[in-house]
Amino acid sequence: MILKTVANVREALDGIEDEMTLMLGGFGLCGIPENAIAELVRRNVKGLTCISNNAGVDDFGLGLLLQKRQIRKMISSYVGENDEFERQMLSGELEVELTPQGTLAEKCRAAQAGIPAFFTPAGYGTEVAEGKETREFHGKMYVMERAYEADFAFVKAWKGDEAGNLIFRGTARNFNPCMCGAARITVAEVEELVPAGELPPNQIHVPGIFVKRIFQGSNYEKRIEQRTVRTK
């Protein structure tokens, strides 16, 4: 067995530097790497390019990095829930690259799978396709999109073991599995870290080969963005 455990979040972020490109899992505030984000804030690394479906809210998630102006560029599909984001974007402090959600996921997956580029129908005929190669297959037009290149991927899982195997829970899975192994170094934080052998091999969502470092996370807030209920 190859051990992937590191002692804590500080060790997990060893090697992080200004100007790096990061992938961060999560959809809205669901399944985000809360501990890694807190450590990025503490280290105060600057000039980051962040690939993440959303940009958090003002006081949580990637909003915490925006508050301290640590992000130079955001690559996302939807960024609607954050006033500070809007202010920085409109003032030109923050560069934003909006990417269709499925394309964003596939650009991660392609990087993970060693595929440099792929063709997708999403965005054909729109401004997203401007400057990109297009091609017809079976009578339909497609846009060529390239795999991402990133330094670190930060993902969050429900359970993990010392070998780096991961299991996710509910829709907190989202972009996390696609980002594992898609960057030079993948760091997984988990709610529950167990010894190797305790997670059934049949139940593993992401095999440990895609994970470089794993640590037991703490103090998960797991904030709900839109609390919707029905009455009994």
Added chain:
Amino acid sequence: MLDKNGIAKRIAREVRDGYYVNLGIGIPTLVANFVRDDIQVEFQSENGVLGMGPFPFEGEEDADIINAGKQTITTLPGASFFDSALSFAMIRGQHVDLTILGAMEVADNGDIANWKIPGKMVKGMGGAMDLVASADNIIVAMMHTNKAGKSKLLKSCTLPLTGVQCVRKIVTNLAVMEVTKDGFLLLERAPGVSVDQIREATEGRLVIPDEVPEMPI
């Protein structure tokens, strides 16, 4: 004339037994409330769930179980969770049978604009571009005119496009229309709405058959 629930109710009639359906935010979300309960349908949410159920009861919300609108939801028997790449494999691979979404503008060739207004804060396209580029069967749910009273059914879209030549059917507060090579084919009128009213509110080419029945609601 229909209200938002009326539009949702009419669209629900397009949902057939055995369909996997992706619902957009807004009026499309309401469609789930009106689907007949004697047919088998599964709702997909692109953040990674099939078999979405209603909102949870108070106190049973789970931060790990949300829809693409980031709302807390529940799952029904037969549900499954998956990652974002697999979710869009379902969408791009045309495994999802029906996509229902809102729009700011639709052109009479099926172009759709629903993600960006120049000069205003742009929030992003989310999964809309993937959905409209891939789905075989796209129904747009929207008001026939905007708040200023201008038609949203145009000769060509003025706003940045989300997708080209992809919309199949449109249900508005006034009418049901199908996109054909000759323009919007008027299929049904909303209760109490005349063909003239629809003609007046439609800027794009409108094909009016001899008989335009009232919607069965």
